[in-house]
Amino acid sequence: MDKLTIASGTLYPILARFEAAKWLSSNWEKGDPVKLGRPRKRYYQLTALGASKARECIEFIVPGALGRA
Amino acid sequence: MIESFLLLLVPILYALLSRMIGEEFGAACHDLARWLIRRNAGQLKDEAERYEEQWLADLDDRKTPLRRLLFAIGIFRAAAVLRRDSIPKNSSKSTKTKFRFVVQAKEVEHASLSEEQVKQLRGTFRDYSQHTIRFDGGDEVAEDASSLKGDTAQDDPAKVIRHNQP
Numbered sequence: 001m002d003k004l005t006i007a008s009g010t011l012y013p014i015l016a017r018f019e020a021a022k023w024l025s026s027n028w029e030k031g032d033p034v035k036l037g038r039p040r041k042r043y044y045q046l047t048a049l050g051a052s053k054a055r056e057c058i059e060f061i062v063p064g065a066l067g068r069a
Numbered sequence: 070m071i072e073s074f075l076l077l078l079v080p081i082l083y084a085l086l087s088r089m090i091g092e093e094f095g096a097a098c099h100d101l102a103r104w105l106i107r108r109n110a111g112q113l114k115d116e117a118e119r120y121e122e123q124w125l126a127d128l129d130d131r132k133t134p135l136r137r138l139l140f141a142i143g144i145f146r147a148a149a150v151l152r153r154d155s156i157p158k159n160s161s162k163s164t165k166t167k168f169r170f171v172v173q174a175k176e177v178e179h180a181s182l183s184e185e186q187v188k189q190l191r192g193t194f195r196d197y198s199q200h201t202i203r204f205d206g207g208d209e210v211a212e213d214a215s216s217l218k219g220d221t222a223q224d225d226p227a228k229v230i231r232h233n234q235p
Contacts, residue, residue, distance in 0.1 A: 011147070033122070042123040
C-alpha cells in the first residue's frame, strides 16, 4: 500500500468492488493467528476475468502498449 | 563545577523526556488506531470479523505510529463506502427510497416531481458514465439502467435516474 501510495480509505473499497465483480479472488493467510502471534493477512489474486479486464484497461489507456511488450 | 554538571544533565534529561513522550505517543497512536479499526469494522455487520482481522493485520505492517494512525483514519472512509455498497440497490421499499423517476428528454415518467424540480436535479449532475449517473446530495443512488423494467430510457441509460427521498 505504501508503494502504491493509495490511502487505505481508497484501496479497500476498490478491492471489495473488484472482488464482487469477480476480478479478484481473496483468501486468508495460512496458519493459526494464535501461532502466528498476529492477525492473518488477506491475500488477493487477479482472476482470469480480472486479468482480461486489466489488459483491456491498459490497452485503453495506452493503445498498443501490450503489443509492444 | 555545578554549572558544568547542569549543562551536562539538562540535555540528558531533555533526551530522556523526549524519548518517554515519544514512546507514550506511539503507544497511544497504536491503541487509538486499533480502536478506530475495531469500531469501523464493527459497523460492517456480516463482514465485521473479516475486515477487522484484515485491517488489524495490515495495521501491523505500518512501521511508524503516525502511519498507523493515518491508516486507521483512512479506514473511516473505507468502512463508510463498504457500508454504502452493501445496501441493496433494489430495496426501494425497504429503505428510504420512496419513488423513482425517469428523465427522457423532457418527459417525466413514474414521477411525483414537477418538471421544475426535475430540471433542478438535472442541473446538478456532476458526471456520469454510460451506466450510472450521479448528482449532488447525500441520498441519490446511481443505478444501472438495465435493471429498470418497462422504461423508455434504454437508448440512453445515462438519463435514468433513481432519486431517494429522505
